Amino acid sequence: MNLKVLYGTMKKELMIKYRAYPAHFFVGNTLTGLYTVLGAWMMWKFLFEGNMAQDFSEITGTGDYISYVVVGSLTYLFVVRTCLNVSRSLITELREGTLESLMLAPFKRAEYFLGSMLVQTLTTSAEIIVSLIIAIPFGIDLSRADMGAFLIAFIVSLYAFFGVSMVLGSIMLYTRDTYISQNTLFAFLFLVCGISFPVQYLPEWLRVIAEVIPVTEAVNLIRVTLLSGSGISEQMQSVQYILLLSTAYVVVGFMQMKRCEEIALEKING
Amino acid sequence: MIIAEHLKKTYIVKQGKGLFREKQEIQAVRDISLQIEKGKIVGLLGINGAGKTTTIKMLTTLLSPTEGSYFLDDIDGVKYPVEIKKRINMIAGGERMIYWRLTAYENLWYYGQIYNVSNNVLKERIDTLLKLVGLENKKDVPVETFSKGMKQRLQIARGLINDPQYLFLDEPTIGLDAVVSKELRSHIKHLAKEQNKGILITSHYMGEIEELCDYIYIMNDGVLIKKGTVKELTTETFNRKNYVLRLDKHSKEITECICDKLKVVDATVEVKDENDAIYINSRENISMELSRACMEAGLYIREMYEKEPHLEDAIIRLSREVHHEAVY
Ligand SMILES: Nc1ncnc2c1ncn2[C@@H]1O[C@H](COP(=O)(O)OP(=O)(O)OP(=O)(O)O)[C@@H](O)[C@H]1O
Ligand SMILES: [Mg+2]
Numbered sequence: 001m002n003l004k005v006l007y008g009t010m011k012k013e014l015m016i017k018y019r020a021y022p023a024h025f026f027v028g029n030t031l032t033g034l035y036t037v038l039g040a041w042m043m044w045k046f047l048f049e050g051n052m053a054q055d056f057s058e059i060t061g062t063g064d065y066i067s068y069v070v071v072g073s074l075t076y077l078f079v080v081r082t083c084l085n086v087s088r089s090l091i092t093e094l095r096e097g098t099l100e101s102l103m104l105a106p107f108k109r110a111e112y113f114l115g116s117m118l119v120q121t122l123t124t125s126a127e128i129i130v131s132l133i134i135a136i137p138f139g140i141d142l143s144r145a146d147m148g149a150f151l152i153a154f155i156v157s158l159y160a161f162f163g164v165s166m167v168l169g170s171i172m173l174y175t176r177d178t179y180i181s182q183n184t185l186f187a188f189l190f191l192v193c194g195i196s197f198p199v200q201y202l203p204e205w206l207r208v209i210a211e212v213i214p215v216t217e218a219v220n221l222i223r224v225t226l227l228s229g230s231g232i233s234e235q236m237q238s239v240q241y242i243l244l245l246s247t248a249y250v251v252v253g254f255m256q257m258k259r260c261e262e263i264a265l266e267k268i269n270g
Numbered sequence: 271m272i273i274a275e276h277l278k279k280t281y282i283v284k285q286g287k288g289l290f291r292e293k294q295e296i297q298a299v300r301d302i303s304l305q306i307e308k309g310k311i312v313g314l315l316g317i318n319g320a321g322k323t324t325t326i327k328m329l330t331t332l333l334s335p336t337e338g339s340y341f342l343d344d345i346d347g348v349k350y351p352v353e354i355k356k357r358i359n360m361i362a363g364g365e366r367m368i369y370w371r372l373t374a375y376e377n378l379w380y381y382g383q384i385y386n387v388s389n390n391v392l393k394e395r396i397d398t399l400l401k402l403v404g405l406e407n408k409k410d411v412p413v414e415t416f417s418k419g420m421k422q423r424l425q426i427a428r429g430l431i432n433d434p435q436y437l438f439l440d441e442p443t444i445g446l447d448a449v450v451s452k453e454l455r456s457h458i459k460h461l462a463k464e465q466n467k468g469i470l471i472t473s474h475y476m477g478e479i480e481e482l483c484d485y486i487y488i489m490n491d492g493v494l495i496k497k498g499t500v501k502e503l504t505t506e507t508f509n510r511k512n513y514v515l516r517l518d519k520h521s522k523e524i525t526e527c528i529c530d531k532l533k534v535v536d537a538t539v540e541v542k543d544e545n546d547a548i549y550i551n552s553r554e555n556i557s558m559e560l561s562r563a564c565m566e567a568g569l570y571i572r573e574m575y576e577k578e579p580h581l582e583d584a585i586i587r588l589s590r591e592v593h594h595e596a597v598y
Contacts (some may be wrong), residue, residue: 008383097366106355
């Protein structure tokens with residue numbers, strides 16, 4: 001394994017996406033960070049301040065809603081960014097007319113998609129760091145963070161997001177759509193996966209659905225390690241659950257993607 | 271050697287709008303068998319919609335055949351498409367198949383990565399290919415600023431980046447100027463004859479096919495209707511001979527006189543008088559009789575030759591014949 005495809009794809013994406021407008025990219029990053037934090041703060045200010053449900057701290061183990069929602073929102077930003085990039089990669093190739101020349105080559109799909117994921121991980125991480133700095137005056141409190149545990153949680157979560165991207169990507173390639181399916185899905189994830197309020201507030205049946213989307217548990221894990229300073233050993237069960245569930249997503253995603261590739265190629269006329 | 275037998279491709283398309291769309295089957299290729307030897311250039315001809323591109327897509331494993339078998343140097347292409355991909359490449363006419371936002375060099379570099387070409391080989395190969403397609407001075411310019419022909423040329427370089435053993439060319443010279451297409455043709459010949467690559471080419475320029483191909487397959491409506499060398503195809507389709515004759519004098523009487531003399535040898539002969547030449551169409555070789563007739567009439571021959579039928583005429587004739595058979 002020489003990782004040429006992985007490295008090549010990363011370099012290609014960086015060149016295509018960011019070379020032309022590096023300034024736009026930087027300003028864009030800062031702005032998304034600001035909006036995300038501002039959105040979270042407003043949610044706290046107008047919805048929850050003062051009349052926070054009694055059981056919030058019981059369920060979450062923290063009374064600090066602003067930190068809760070900022071971390072949730074930033075994780076969500078991460079999900080959206082990485083999922084979008086990975087799942088949109090093949091449909092972009094289709095639109096730019098390079099799907100066939102790509103598929104002519106005997107390359108490893110896993111490296112291609114991982115490359116796409118890593119590029120986005122790098123750039124989104126920069127975005128998140130900017131956002132966290134912006135969030136400081138809003139009162140986010142990361143003093144109890146366990147950075148070692150967080151790092152592991154982060155990597156495990158990346159795997160989870162990768163699985164979700166593969167499944168979403170195959171749906172998008174199949175429907176040749178990037179907007180309807182993705183926006184519906186992201187809105188759904190935002191509401192169901194415990195981004196801005198605990199899943200315990202959801203009706204029973206929605207909670208069941210939330211549990212089988214790896215994003216839910218991943219957000220939890222990231223939050224626990226960042227906000228309550230929980231070590232990773234206490235979270236082993238959660239880690240295992242995410243890994244198992246995400247593997248199912250990855251397997252199904254790859255199988256579906258192969259199938260959808262074939263269908264997409266059949267639809268190209270001429 | 272590539273051996274494809276009884277390939278068939280049926281596209282399923284959904285007709286109409288909304289939820290209740292009807293499925294419709296399109297039999298793009300119904301039955302194609304062909305062979306491509308290393309070192310040989312094979313032509314695939316046919317009118318628009320005959321199924322050439324679909325056939326190429328099956329041979330390049332972009333589409334899996336609905337039926338049929340496909341072997342490349344004894345590798346089963348239906349079962350092991352990845353092994354096929356390593357040994358082939360394809361170049362299509364047009365501006366697709368390259369990244370417009372990347373430069374020429376970056377494009378070739380990326381395709382080199384996904385074909386797993388080792389880096390030191392790749393660098394040299396990119397330089398050679400860029401020189402070949404005349405883009406060495408434009409290598410660091412983004413493709414989006416390229417003209418149509420330049421994009422097409424880059425695509426040709428892309429198709430050679432993995433040094434394929436077999437190459438598929440789908441209308442490769444479309445949109446190229448005369449100079450570049452001539453260079454490309456001589457390079458295609460070089461690839462086959464000097465580098466022993468097997469090549470399949472489709473084109474609507476018959477001159478190109480005549481110049482390049484060792485063997486030709488003609489397809490129509492998804493099936494093979496004829497195959498052979500250029501010579502075989504044209505002489506088989508046109509069993510009559512055509513002569514052009516120019517004399518020192520020219521008149522209706524002379525034409526009639528010659529016609530009368532030839533009728534003795536070949537009753538089906540047709541003689542036409544046009545501009546300053548006489549056109550003769552006969553069933554057999556009558557060049558001897560023709561010159562004797564002129565001498566007897568005391569006429570000097572300024573020019574006389576047999577007109578070779580062109581492949582183009584053969585294609586038109588063949589497609590029309592098939593069409594007629596289908597209709598009547
Ligand atoms: N993706 C597709 N879906 C449905 N039908 C298709 C598709 N691609 C081609 N066809 C149909 O299959 C038939 C053969 O098409 P193909 O592109 O193979 O022809 P061709 O010989 O390459 O023609 P041309 O000379 O115009 O390039 C045509 O009737 C075409 O409309
Ligand atoms: Mg075609």
